[in-house]
Amino acid sequence: MRTADGAGRPATATRTRFWFDPRFALGLVLVAASVVGVSTVVAGSDSTVAVYAARVPLAVGDHLDIADLVETDVRLGAAGELYLTPDLIPADGLIVTRTVTTGELVPAAAVGTRAGESVTSLVVDLRGSLSAGLVPGSVVDVWSAGADDGGVFGPPAVLVGRAAIVRILEPTGLIQSGSGRAVEVLVPKGKVAAVLQAIANDEAISLVAVNAPIGG
Structure with a gap:
């Protein structure tokens, strides 16, 4: 409602201006983001x-x-x-x-x-002792060295690369063959003939670790 002032002019009502602080809006955004983040973490922790x-x-x-x-x-x-x-x-x-x-x-x-099954297991007798770090599941290279007519072994070579140990056979009976061990290894079928030939020729076979399970 307008009224006249002393000079006979109508009086104008005073309007209140709205004041906006950007910091207030930023605070609201941060609070909303925090609530959403906490809800997501809680929901995620409950999922199995x-x-x-x-x-x-x-x-x-x-x-x-x-x-x-x-x-x-x-x-x-x-x-x-x-x-x-x-x-x-x-x-x-x-x-x-x-x-x-x-x-x-x-x-x-x-x-x-x-x-993809293309492997088989074979038992090999080792000429020397087995490394203490080798256990079932270890990945090894199978090395062999053949002997000449004089019983002298030549340079060793890798017979099978990256074979897996299935189990280590403990010696049984009253008579045990030296310090060697028998080990069952998983080898590619394409290498079976070579391994059997090395066994039949009484070559010196050794296992060299590629890796071994932690805490095995």
């Missing part, structure tokens, strides 16, 4: 993924089926893709390529498809 653990010890070369596994719900976050999940098991099963102990979560890298 189904992965498989070994029901029994799994040795290199074993055929792996569902009966050998136990499904376990665990919180792994982004690391979940590193382990064996139900959707990764084909109908014909898998093959173990790395030793897995009972109760251990099965790494996806520790198994392979049967379609």
